[in-house]
Amino acid sequence: MSGALPGLVLAYLPSPDRGVWHLGPIPIRAYALCIILGIVVAVTWGEKRFVARGGEPGTVLDVAVFAVPFGLVGGRLYHLATDWRTYFGPGGDPIRALMIWEGGLGIWGAIALGAVGAWIGCRRRGVPLPFFADAVAPGILVAQAVGRLGNYFNQELYGGPTTAPWGLEIYERVDPATGLQDSLNGVAVGDPIAIVQPTFLYELIWNLIVAGLIVVADRRLRLGHGRVFALYVAGYTFGRFFIELLRTDPATRVFGDIRINVVVSAVVFVAAVVYFVLARGRGPREVPPTPATDPDAGDEPGEGDAATTDPDEKVPGTAGDRSS
Template sequence: MSALASSTVLAYLPSPDRGVWYLGPIPIRAYALCIIAGIVVAIWWGEKRFVARGGPAGTVVDVAVWAVPFGLVGGRLYHVATDWRTYFGPGGDPVNALKIWEGGLGIWGAIALGAVGAWIGCRRRGIPLPFFADAVAPGIVVAQAIGRLGNYFNQELYGAPTTLPWGLEIYERVNPATGASDPLGGVAVDTANPIAIVQPTFLYELIWNLLVAVVIVWADRRFRLGHGRVFALYVAGYTLGRFFIELMRTDPATRVFGDIRINVVVSALVFLLAVLYVALVRKPREVLPPEVAHPDGVPGDPVAGDRAEAAVDRSADADGPEVGEGSRQAGGRTP
């Protein structure tokens, strides 16, 4: 009895009893809701940062029209490509590769193909892609954190069994109509007796992503980063955490170089490239030309003071000494 009570106290993080609800015949999937919520947050915060850095209002939404679909397709393609045996191997069903609502989005593919979509959108608006990427980087990593909640509802992406106080309870789920096992779409049959208590690696990644967001916002303000360095710092921070979290996961994954999870290798490689970019790119934060920053001829809000300050500096360099300095040289007083 005491052992059972101890186990109950330790495993105090319950999983949701289901990840799908029905509005009549329409399934409402928690995973999809989390992805949508993450996209909304990324666009909203990205727009605020973009305008504050001197970009024209409305650009982030326009670019997202291209970047989001490309990113979703790229994320799914990466997942299917690195886990192809699930869909095209023995006993697999190729049709399931299209069922994005059941989970399975690879961040590497989402970023890569999403960047292509963002480039198209930025090109149409005359915005440099690095400038755009720096503005939206914190929102992207927060969106990833929100997306991890979808894995929580799906009871996926967890680690090995554990007795830690934050161990996650995993329940058996079945189809209520047939009684058949249904881990994704089913309902838990006995939440009092979990079938496993595991490391909540999805939660570790969620927390890490939020910390990365805080760090890159601080670094951006402290060092006035530009030319894609904020985005590269986000990539470096995310991959650093993902490398170690990936080592803890026990879900099936493609293995390379013997018995190493492929995402461990990709994380290490991308981390090195991102750090190299941050170290080598030393340009000051870019300022958009007036015709790009204000395509309608209307000045932006006063938050974009950095742009005005940079413009004054350039003017002073081009036209000679400052007004005050010139007045002093002429024996007059500074007005």
């Protein structure tokens, strides 16, 4: 394989030699660790922002108990719906549909069903869902960025061949015990077999940029009523639209030969922008309910600001997945 790619330069980004380590019989998967770390980041930063905006401490963690499992299930269902041939088509293995630890979380399903879980949690705590969503939005973006590192370890979600110095080296991986090819659980061997666009890295960087932008916008404009979350969705989908066009991994195609996530990104972007504009008429940022106030107090437009504390004061700077 030494002659597979002549003229390699040191500037290319190397891929990890594996994505799984073993402690005895226990597999430690980088993908799973990245998802867990992302959840921790989202909950921790979301809690700080929520309290700074006037919310009751501990609420974000309580809501996350519902939102996280709902989001994981939703992400998996979206992935299965848009990549069903891998599991249920000719030669597919339906049992693998349950193996979430192998990767495969669609952000659209995670956000949609995660919002249902968050709504349940918010109802139990008497917190308006838009108020909660505005607090956690930047943290969700950073969590998505951390999750993309899992794709790096899995050698997945990359684009076409490139000669750019930041191109990503892709290696063949084999099972050391059998010598058979195993791209998910194997160990890299030989020289790189391809140099490709690191689209996972593009999305990671874009997520961090958008997280920083919405924090600044929220600080200056004192956004409320779900407008921070709408700005997150609009910013993310704008970048995802173009990044998705660079990807070459198998995907469901619609309207001829368009990747389904390109279409979804465009539709969701328009919906988020429309909501952001229309929600402006709901008035200043909500006052969050407290144990001494009516649970629905934060829903009425025209109320005063929630808190005098900047929601991002003293918060550390902002830094899915064989994800869809």
